[in-house]
Amino acid sequence: MAGRAATPEVIWARPERAGRGPKPAHSRADIAAAAVRIADADGIDAVSMRRVAGELGCGTMSLYNYVPRKEDLYELMVDAVSGEYELAEEAVGGDWYAGMLGLGRQTRAILHRHPWLVRVMSTVYGSSPNALRYLEHCLGVLDRLDAPYGTKMELIAMVNGTAMTSVANEIAVAERTRGLPWSPEQEQEVRSAYLAGQLAGGAYPRLAGMVAQAPPPGDADESFERALRRLLDSFRPEG
Missing domain, CATH: 1.10.357.10 (Tetracycline Repressor, domain 2)
Structure with a gap:
């Protein structure tokens, strides 16, 4: 693969662009932002060096001068969205x-x-x-x-x-x-009815006791909280 190093390296320890030449046309922030836009719209499987290069208007091989591996691209993406924290x-x-x-x-x-x-x-x-x-x-x-x-x-x-x-x-x-x-709620209702039937037979007394004592299910926000x-x-x- 293009740009594959013989030993482990950290993308942050590399210059913004490997090699000599004119000032880089793109920054790591530009590349990360483009990749994040693609992933947000079409999922992580849609993110490729070719797709990101197309988003930026550059050649695929030239992108490897900035990001040697796809794993490095993922790291740039994770770091970019980690910057969204409001650290008061x-x-x-x-x-x-x-x-x-x-x-x-x-x-x-x-x-x-x-x-x-x-x-x-x-x-x-x-x-x-x-x-x-x-x-x-x-x-x-x-x-x-x-x-x-x-x-x-x-x-x-x-x-x-x-x-x-x-x-x-x-x-x-x-x-x-x-x-x-059907909706997730409709499927959950059907599955809950099936579970109730299984527990009613007496084969799972502890689970039946747990369900009997459990509070009514809340929404995902309440469960997380x-x-x-x-x-x-x-x-x-x-x-």
Whole structure:
């Protein structure tokens, strides 16, 4: 593949454009923005070096001078949308619970704006500029939580994981019924009726007890909020 390096490298450690010559016609920000537009409109599978080059009006091979690998392109995309966080300075050193609750909600909103993100997000991208900015801010929000940095990083990862899992499931449910003559709610109603019939036979007493005690199901926003608060509650100091 064009531009394939013999050893691992970090895209952020490279010059904006490899080699000599005139001033680059495009920036990494331009390239990332073009790729994000394509993914937002047509999904991550539609993102290719050829498609991005066409969006920018340049040759496909010339794009490799800026981005040597498609994996690097994904990293640029993830970093670009990570810049959408509103990192309020007043949250640093304040109420860590409220701060992380707000960040978790932002994460979920960003994932919904860019549904392709759940497929390409990776901890490998944790050293990108906006990822470092986000992590530094999160640790600042957690200043008043009496816990070692390792525990705080676990909390940040869990908040992100909760948002990722929530949104991935919502996307999967929506995709399953896309183009079908019924809605996700109608399918859920049919499946709930089937489950009720299975539980009524007595073969699953614990599940039947759980369903009997469960509160009425809320919408996806309520489910996420409940899960996020339970997670944060588990990190509250005892006593």
